[in-house]
Amino acid sequence: MTINDYKALLNDFYEGKTTLEQEKALRNFFESKEIPASLLNEQQLFLSCFKTDDLEIPPALIGKINTLINEKAGIQSTIPSGKVIRTQWIWIGTIAASFLLLFAAIGIREYRTNLSSIYTDTFTNPQDAAWEAQRALQLVSKNLSTGYSQVNYAKAKFNKAGSTVNKQLTKIAK
Amino acid sequence: MKIKHPLLLAALLLLTGSCLAQKSFLERYSKMDGVTTVYISKTMLQIMPQMEIYADIDLQEFSGRLTGILILTSEKESITKQMRSEATEFYSGKAFEVLMKIKDDESLVSFYIRRKNEQRIAELVMLVDDEDEFVIIQMIGDLTMEDIKKMTKDVQFDH
Numbered sequence: 001m002t003i004n005d006y007k008a009l010l011n012d013f014y015e016g017k018t019t020l021e022q023e024k025a026l027r028n029f030f031e032s033k034e035i036p037a038s039l040l041n042e043q044q045l046f047l048s049c050f051k052t053d054d055l056e057i058p059p060a061l062i063g064k065i066n067t068l069i070n071e072k073a074g075i076q077s078t079i080p081s082g083k084v085i086r087t088q089w090i091w092i093g094t095i096a097a098s099f100l101l102l103f104a105a106i107g108i109r110e111y112r113t114n115l116s117s118i119y120t121d122t123f124t125n126p127q128d129a130a131w132e133a134q135r136a137l138q139l140v141s142k143n144l145s146t147g148y149s150q151v152n153y154a155k156a157k158f159n160k161a162g163s164t165v166n167k168q169l170t171k172i173a174k
Numbered sequence: 175m176k177i178k179h180p181l182l183l184a185a186l187l188l189l190t191g192s193c194l195a196q197k198s199f200l201e202r203y204s205k206m207d208g209v210t211t212v213y214i215s216k217t218m219l220q221i222m223p224q225m226e227i228y229a230d231i232d233l234q235e236f237s238g239r240l241t242g243i244l245i246l247t248s249e250k251e252s253i254t255k256q257m258r259s260e261a262t263e264f265y266s267g268k269a270f271e272v273l274m275k276i277k278d279d280e281s282l283v284s285f286y287i288r289r290k291n292e293q294r295i296a297e298l299v300m301l302v303d304d305e306d307e308f309v310i311i312q313m314i315g316d317l318t319m320e321d322i323k324k325m326t327k328d329v330q331f332d333h
Binding site: 118119120121122123126129132133136137139140141143144145146147148150 | 200201204211212213214215217218219221236237242243244245274275276283285298300302309311313322323325326
């Protein structure tokens with residue numbers, strides 16, 4: 001390989017286009033002692049990419065990197081779980097709404113059935129209906145009257161007893 | 175705020191359920207053999223005042239305030255027993271309040287009301303539990319306690 005080939009390969013290396021074998025060839029070339037003066041600077045730069053022993057990483061930087069990684073991981077883990085919960089609620093809501101609609105439909109159907117069966121006029125002749133309504137009202141009236149009479153009777157008795165007690169208390173007081 | 179929606183839905187379902195409960199209870203008995211069902215609608219009640227009626231109660235006075243009268247009667251012992259139990263349990267529920275109970279040697283009569291609000295009554299129900307029959311009379315409408323008092327005859331009320 002010529003010097004120009006190494007220069008082209010070096011450009012490819014910095015652009016990330018080289019294979020492992022090409023990188024190995026470049027490394028062998030720069031580690032040799034026959035480097036032209038025009039490539040000495042490039043040699044230092046290239047070889048520094050492979051030097052890790054004397055690289056000092058500040059402990060604070062490691063901590064910051066770890067924190068950053070954890071934060072990113074946390075954000076990534078919360079976003080999907082939130083979405084999952086939201087999706088679950090949408091499903092629950094949909095199911096609940098479906099049940100509500102079902103109940104409403106059954107309710108309306110039953111209501112209509114009831115309306116059509118119970119709450120439809122038994123009589124077509126108003127005279128018959130009037131007679132029956134009158135009979136029902138009379139029955140209600142008779143029983144209400146009996147009840148209220150008893151209430152009045154009890155009230156009268158209570159008043160009588162009260163006045164008797166008052167008379168006696170007045171006598172005692174004298 | 176979000177929690178109110180499920181509660182509203184639940185309340186709506188319960189309300190619908192309780193309304194349907196009475197209908198299904200009366201509906202069930204109205205379909206049974208051995209139960210006589212009579213319903214008089216508001217329209218029919220409104221036609222009545224034009225007619226000549228000989229009776230003690232002034233039907234005209236109440237016809238405008240009633241939207242319907244439903245009467246269920248049964249003389250069949252197996253049904254009356256079941257009706258008595260179910261009706262008593264149902265009308266003793268929270269929606270109704272006892273107005274009056276009258277017991278004599280022959281029967282037990284119970285009156286229940288369902289209020290619209292403090293002043294207005296949406297429903298007056300009378301249960302007549304005789305030895306040989308059980309009667310449910312449901313009067314639906316917009317009544318007041320004064321209207322109910324007017325239904326009584328020859329009773330002087332002390333205020």
